[in-house]
Amino acid sequence: MREFKENKDKNTELPSDSVINKYKDFSRLHANYDKVTKRPKKPIYKDPKLFILLLLILLLCIVFFSE
Amino acid sequence: MDEAEIIEKAKLDRKHFGILYDKYFTLIFRFVFKRLGCDEQTTGDVTQQTFLKAMLNIDKYTDRGLPFSSWLYRIAHNEVNLHFRDVKKKKEIGIDASDLHNLKNESSEENIPISKSNEELIKAINNLDLENSNLIELRFFLKMSFKEIADIYNISEASCKMKTYRILEKMNKNWGK
Numbered sequence: 001m002r003e004f005k006e007n008k009d010k011n012t013e014l015p016s017d018s019v020i021n022k023y024k025d026f027s028r029l030h031a032n033y034d035k036v037t038k039r040p041k042k043p044i045y046k047d048p049k050l051f052i053l054l055l056l057i058l059l060l061c062i063v064f065f066s067e
Numbered sequence: 068m069d070e071a072e073i074i075e076k077a078k079l080d081r082k083h084f085g086i087l088y089d090k091y092f093t094l095i096f097r098f099v100f101k102r103l104g105c106d107e108q109t110t111g112d113v114t115q116q117t118f119l120k121a122m123l124n125i126d127k128y129t130d131r132g133l134p135f136s137s138w139l140y141r142i143a144h145n146e147v148n149l150h151f152r153d154v155k156k157k158k159e160i161g162i163d164a165s166d167l168h169n170l171k172n173e174s175s176e177e178n179i180p181i182s183k184s185n186e187e188l189i190k191a192i193n194n195l196d197l198e199n200s201n202l203i204e205l206r207f208f209l210k211m212s213f214k215e216i217a218d219i220y221n222i223s224e225a226s227c228k229m230k231t232y233r234i235l236e237k238m239n240k241n242w243g244k
Contacts, residue, residue, distance in 0.1 A: 002104070002151050004189050004200075007161040015107060020096045023111035026085045032115070033081060033122050 070135055077125055084122050091136055092118070095143050101209055102147045104160035113150055117143040137218035144205075144219050148197070162189065162208055170207040170235075179235045191238045199234045206231050 044050055068076075076083040095117055100110040120142050128138055151158065167185045174181045181188065192200055205211045205219070217227040 001154060001157045002160050003157050004162050004192055004204075005159050006167070006185050006189055007163050014097050015100060017093065019107065020093050023096065023107075023114065024089075024092045025115075026088050029088065029115060029118055029122065030081065030085075032119050036119070036123065 071130060074125065074128065074130070074135065077122075078128075081122055081125075084125065087121075087135065088118055091139055094136060095139055098140060098209065099143055099147060102144075102160075102204070103150070104158055109150070113146050114143070117146045120146065133218050137215065140215070141219045141221075144201070148201070166208045166210075169210075170203070173207070174235050174239075177232050177235070179232065179239055181235070181239060191241070195234065195238070202227075202231050202234060 044054065070087075073083060073086050077087060092114065096110060096114045099113050099117070100107070103110050103113065117139065121139055124142075128135075164185060167188055170188070171181045183191070192203055195203065202216065205216045206213070213224050213228045213231070216231075217224045220227065222230075
């Protein structure tokens, strides 16, 4: 939501280049980009669901081949 | 290396996007700053968000003869609108008296004389819907050309001009009632 009003006292000044450069940070932007695009690398032992699934597959294989 | 080459390289490897970021950061920061009513910190955040969206979507960018900056302006314009939608408190945007004077002058040149006070004029602009007030803002308060605004909205320069003057005419008509 916004509302316009008149600046009666002074003209608004645009920020100087030095002020703008404080906010300019390509490495932060690249880090944010990586965060959004790259999947987190989570080891299997830290993912209980996947771990149980793999264990079940392994057990089934053992049962199947031992018969 | 020209800009088209840099864009193509950035599509393949995002580290090349840094050249475009360095080139256009100040331009977009100033655009967002004026639209947000001069709030440095929020402007910094919205500008970073604009470039993040640009970096994520640069694959979809196609050169249609428009400057790359107009594509960035379009993203920044949408980000500013999203910001206003999200903030719950009403935000006041200051307008210089000279900008209102320019609006009145241009209206007179187009045979839409606006003889109302600045307060009444601002009230009328505040009563416009978001799309119309955005057009007035870009043209008269951010002093963009019709060509630049048309590029943001992806419309022709002539229809942008017509839309803007129709809004002024509508405002003028509504005063009479």
